[in-house]
């Protein structure tokens with residue numbers, strides 16, 4: 491288990507300025523379509539594991555009834571402000587048990603924090619436990635081993651007296667293991683006060699075959715779909731349909 495990231499704890503209130511909900515509209519459309527496409531039943535109730543600030547959910551909720559689970563209470567607070575009509579629960583995607591079943595389970599980039607094959611297996615089990623037979627699973631990691639390239643991404647926004655900018659430098663210190671690093675430099679402006687924070691994130695990196703095996707083993711018929719997450723950033727979306735026989 492790696493240390494909790496500052497962005498999701500002490501700095502969570504800055505999340506909407508680092509990664510604004512409006513920026514998620516297009517990709518949420520892709521995830522919503524993949525959910526409906528993979529499901530063999532009408533989809534209404536969707537469980538999102540690692541829902542963070544609720545940016546995706548703010549779009550998906552127009553189409554589905556969203557239940558949102560995250561490990562970080564401060565991120566749940568951010569999401570509650572954006573999505574007051576959604577049910578929010580604190581929990582770890584590897585072990586949480588909500589006590590009901592859903593038509594679909596969605597896991598976006600929070601799955602990047604699964605850094606071992608055991609983490610992946612436990613998370614996919616959580617998804618299977620909460621998914622009705624014929625229901626859908628959509629998992630959208632930032633990278634798989636085959637598509638990972640070291641790189642830099644920048645962004646950020648202003649709101650009122652405050653502004654935030656980030657530089658996210660991804661690199662892989664040891665290509666033989668199952669992780670890469672994201673060195674996140676945050677520049678936070680409050681009025682005329684500006685501070686710089688370095689927040690180091692360790693994320694998981696697995697071959698496509700490892701993902702598919704984890705999803706299949708948990709009880710889904712799985713496939714991988716190539717997607718373009720951003721210009722020049724090729725990614726893979728994992729889609730599953732819950733089998734009835736497990």
Ligand SMILES: C[S@@+](CC[C@H](N)C(=O)[O-])C[C@H]1O[C@@H](n2cnc3c(N)ncnc32)[C@H](O)[C@@H]1O
Pocket residue numbers: 498514539540541542543544545546547559560561562565581582583584598599600601603
């Ligand atoms: C990049 S944010 C997700 C943002 C989200 N895609 C959105 O639409 O706002 C990553 C989130 O993963 C959560 N997270 C990390 N490890 C987790 C775990 N084991 N279980 C549940 N959530 C986790 C963090 O607390 C954080 O809120």
